[in-house]
Amino acid sequence: MAIRIVVADDADLLILGAQAVLEQDHRYAVVGSARCMDDLLKVAQTQQPDVILLSEWIYSVDVLSAVESIQQQHPQAKIIILGALADGLLIHDLFAAGVRAYLYKSDDLCDLLSTAVDTVMLNRPYLSPTASAEYLIAMQSSRRQHPLDAEARTVLNKLAQGDHIQQIALHLGVGVRRVYWVREKLRHRFNAKTNEHLIQRAAAEGFIYPLE
Incomplete structure (x- = not known):
């Protein structure tokens, strides 16, 4: 059975791009998309996705609050964040909130997106190369507290x-x-x-x- 994925972002470009990359592999099925938090929760309720690919920018809510809402209502869904910020402290907070993977947009997402999905489906965390480097740097900072x-x-x-x-x-x-x-x-x-x-x-x- 295909891995069911919902993509959420306030811009069509990311949704269409992620869908194009994922649907090249028959193991994945993009079963819904959303452009705001309310729509995302409704789509997730209807489609019961295995994975939610979430942009860090979604209308009217910060990404940590978005993750907390998803965790409360759809704890079975594995959350992958697609972000434009290489901020290790933010990545640390996101993983503490329940995120399973963080992909930095400037990394080679065509290759990394499928790897991230496969990894989180094995209940393992995943960071793209830039995100991983920034996370390690942040863990040496007193601000992580x-x-x-x-x-x-x-x-x-x-x-x-x-x-x-x-x-x-x-x-x-x-x-x-x-x-x-x-x-x-x-x-x-x-x-x-x-x-x-x-x-x-x-x-x-x-x-x-x-x-x-």
Whole structure:
């Protein structure tokens, strides 16, 4: 039986390209595609894929939140991220959230995509060459101790929306000191000295997105 794959990205080009590469091999069947998170969850519910190939850029949600939603609703699906960012810290956080493979877009995906699918189907992790190198470098950094958990991502987006520390604390139901601590953790994670610098760096990695 063919391995059932769903491809998700907000651009048709990646979806069509991935489908063209995968369907050269009769062992794979692309059974659906999606351009936003809601559509992806619906397609996954209908098609019950073995593998979800997910771009790190998907409309209105950061990639870690997307992975967490998939894990909650479709834990059987093995998630492969196709990313434009060679960020070892992000890769570390993604694997901690349940991702099985990360492919850097500038690597030779024509050869690597099928290898990644085969590897995750054996319940083994896979990194493309550039992603692997960046991951190893990141694991030597002290910043790996500051993962982007749900609390950190909420604080990050509230800061980007212009909320003050007191407002964020009220929203989260925590003390002001806790929010200051999370903010400092975020600055260290993104190597930023100011809130403005933090927001710029986080936006570049897709962790700040427009409100609906």
